[in-house]
Amino acid sequence: MPTPPGAAPAFPDAAERSTRDTTLRNNLRRATHTIRAKRAAAVAELADWGELRAAGAAIKDHTLRHLDHYLEQVEAAVTAAGGQVHWAVDAAEANAIVTRLVRETGEREVVKVKSMATQEIGLNEALAAAGITAYETDLAELIVQLGHDLPSHILVPAIHRNRAEIRDIFRTQMGRWGRPAPAGLTDEPAELAEAARLHLREKFLSAKVAVSGANFIVAETGTLVVVESEGNGRMCLTLPETLISVVGIEKVIPSWRDLEVFLQLLPRSSTAERMNPYTSMWTGTTDGDGPAAFHLVLLDNGRTDALADQVGRQALRCIRCSACLNVCPVYERAGGHAYGSAYPGPIGAILTPQLRGTVSALDASLPYASSLCGACYEVCPVAIDIPEVLVRLRERVVEGGPVTVRGTRAVIRPARGHAAERAAMRAARWAFEHPRALRAGQRLASRTRALHPRHLPGPGRAWTRGRDLPEVPAESFRDWWQRTRGERGTA
Amino acid sequence: MRVALFVTCVNDTLYPRTGQAVVTLLERLGVEVDFPAAQSCCGQPQYNTGYRHESEPLLRHYAEVFAGYDHIVTPSGSCVAMVRDNYPRLGARARAEGRGSALAEAAANVVPRTYELTEFLVDVLGVTDVGAYYPHTVTYHPTCHGLRMLGLGDRPLALLRQVRGLKLVELAGADECCGFGGTFAVKNAAVSTAMGADKARAIEATGADVVCTVDNSCQTHIGGTLSRRGSAVRPVHLAEILASTEGRVL
16 A cells, blocks of 8 residues: 555655665666666657657647547547546545446456556555455566565666566565466576466456556547557456556547657657557457457546646646656656655656645655756656746745645645745845845855854755865955956946 | 856855956956946745745846846856746746736846856857866866756867867766755755765766866865765866966966
């Protein structure tokens, strides 16, 4: 069960612990640097990447601006094709809908296609509480589930695990969930993959209900699209009798022509592949082929609130490629769990506080989980200016202001715990507006420099724990200028 | 050509040598430099920490102080990035909130006249050989704002390659952040320190005795990390290298 955000530690505390875990740091460094280099090469193959990126952003922006229209189009098309559409305003409602739909089939087990939306709402846990077992079928999700762990990466949920750890998890845990690992399993990737294949095959062949998300919904035909590497998803999407897809409302794109852009942007950005190995598309139901019943649960869960923010809404363009995680120096050291959400890394730092609000200590700390280096914006295939949104959300934390909560405009107050910082910012601004005061302060610092401590008290202590402060010079620049040039140029 | 030096609050208070080097360098290149004494801070610390309303008066102040100059030159990529990227945003937001267009006009007025030092040298003055001499092995860390927000590209390296006596060595993972990030270094000290340590190791591995940047704030972080590790590598601002000559190596 994921820790509720109210109880989870703030990002700096969680990250402080994870930066001390050298195995984790090494696993993350190796994995992110490998995929980072591959992605750069795959993107460099396309001369028109810049245009594709702009097109992706424009299509998403257009769709979001007319989201009501396209969602109604989706509902009509899915219904006409024999599917049923359900609307879920939040996680509880979505979980209740899926639980009811599974119960109505009489089944107690479901197989799952890797899905961020169902992680976001904690579906597996909600199903478990209702006596229904959900089996993850994506290899990395399987590793996470068997290890009683949480995903720590959007694309590679078990990125924080190395081969030896995975072997140990398979050996000790597989038997508790189904077919046990073969005797004498080693940490060779081929052996690990084969063990997972055998374990999962039994699930695919026995499951009557599958739950998936979708990477895209094509509005004109009501078609859902999943891209994947392993083929597990296709098994789940075709073999069971009932298919339930839980999809965020921002996943809609208008037409098949638009899909062409994203099928170039997504695989190159995420897995550094020219095309992903499996692209599955399904539209309602077809007699004698695939699931006999299809349900689409359209999930809001804070998305329309995010849409109301003129700066923050660009986060809804996200196609979950995870390129921003792989280049982020903060993610690389802190690991995904520190973000306390299904969405880690830079995109998580802007998406989670918009979907959940900035009330909990964790959610209020996420906009600060970045050095604003801009590497995430540079690689984003739909040009989300993540640093811009981070600053916008910091503003919401320290200054409060108007927001939309469940569709209603509200004014939130500044988060607690920033009073000293706010006072310091005001004092600094006053000094900067009064250069004489600034100069007096500089002179005082220069004259007392022999007395400056090497280790600062208060908030500055965090700095001097790992780094030395520069010495204050005997003379500031402005004093040097005045001494050597007089008042010339003092406009 | 009336050129004003915006020395930045960090340089003014902690790194006066950088400002002095800019003056020396520009005067050697025949540029008359003014230092408007009423200048202070671009407002980036406030803005990036979420105090938008504290940064707005500093935009107004900046625009007033530098009103009469053709060019505003500053030895800090991140402060130029504040002016170029965020001043227009401050103006647009103020207008959208119905507070008039004065802030937007102030931003529009200063944005095209504000230059980072290497931009000014290469794009405005059209020089890459500034007649410098610097007998050291140097590696270059392209600071994030210079690299990504300003797109300085090859300009600093083009300048460094023309410096006589200087041996330029490549820095592995040069485009990775050093971990400073303003208040990030305090708010997320553990991650910031870990990033700094990795950067310091990469710098030490080059065998350089000097690491060069175009930003004193990053230099503070890199220097503080190197110092704590007892490293012999010195952080130096590019302006100090470019101002050095046979007679006077800074």
